[in-house]
Every structure is written in structure tokens, then in C-alpha cells.
Amino acid sequence: MTAITLHLPDDKAARLRARAEASGEDPDAFAAGFAVAAVLRALDEEDQEDEDDAQLADTVAGIRRGLADVAAGRLLTLDEARERFEAGLAVRLK
């Protein structure tokens, strides 16, 4: 278990205490719950940012592979692309 100390400006501490008292909860436990929730939310946001960055990098890498085809003159008309798709599908889902 990790202990968390909560530092709040006086006005916010007073509001938190009032809210705890209104709900009939122990102010310290109430504040600790808020602190944990805030920390978890911050960690979730950090994870989401990491995932977004990884997804962006993955997308950009995929686009670069497409651009390499363009640079090499490897372009397919819609008919040619469909033929390639159908031939590949016959192998992929045989």
C-alpha cells in the first residue's frame, strides 16, 4: 500500500472537508479517496498519451511504406488492386 499525502490550498481543503461532512464520511478518508482517484486519473492519462504516441508512430510507419511504393512507381489501378486482393485472399482464407 502506498501512502499519499495530500497538499491542498486552504480554500480547497475547506471545500473538501465540507463535502466529506455532508456525505457523513471521515474527512481524512474522503480526502485520501480523492487523492487516489486523482493520481489514478493522471496515470491513465499518461498511459493514454503513450498509447496515442505509439499508435501515431505505427500509422506514420505504415504511410511511409506506402510512400516507398509510390517512390518506386508501384501503383495499382482499382482493377489491379482487386486482382491482387482476390489472389491473396484465395491463399489467406483457403
Next chain:
Amino acid sequence: MTSPQPPRAWSVRFTPHATDEALEAAARWAELNAPETSGEERQQRALAWYAGMEAAAGTLATNPRRFAVRERESRLLGLQVHALLHRHTAGGGGGGAYHAFYQVEDDTPDVPRVTILHVRHAARRPLTRAEAREIQTGPNEP
């Protein structure tokens, strides 16, 4: 008096890379949504998926800039990339949403061109290290 200009048209091209990604997306979609069906049935479903993607790509021949520029990808690549959003809903099952990333070129030697560069599931995320390790070594024993 001038005659009205014919509507401008762009030729639409797929890269082999994007075609192969579309193939994998369609095959996976067919497998996930119809696991109990025969291989032939799954092929038909995958073909229907692709027909939808192809039709959506074909509409880029007119007004290809109606899909927004993807700012972050474009900034990293140093060129403007758009993304078409394709939702496959035919044939039952959750169709999912797929992005086709494409480039619009007006100054090609022959006709203006739209090139589909990359196809991916709209919610796809890269493998985590743990997932990659699991693929390499097999699932962990409980």
C-alpha cells in the same frame, strides 16, 4: 461565352502495401465475424468488405479533399495526408471502422492522382511488448 468546365477527376490508385493491408483487414474481419462458416463463405464476406472499401476509395475520384487532412501524421511526414473513414456494415456482425490514408497529387505528369497509402483499423493499436513477447514465446503458463 465559355462552356462550363467538366467536373475535375482524379485517378485513384492503391499501393501494393495498402492493398495487402486491406486484404489482411478483410480476412481478419471475415474470420472474427463468421468463425463457424466455411472458407468459401468467409471469402465471400471478405470480398464484400473489400468491395465496400473499393467503392469508398472510388468516390475520391471527385472532391478527394472532402476528408480532413490528418494534422499530426502530415506534420511528421512533411506532406498532406488525408484519411477516408470506411465502415463496413453489410453482412451482419460488427463491421468496425477502417482508415484509408491517402495523398492527393494535382501536379503529376499525366492526370491528378489520389493514392491510397495505408489501411488500418481505426481503433488498432500497436502490440505491447508483452503481447509481442507472447507471440514469440507462446502464452505464459498460468
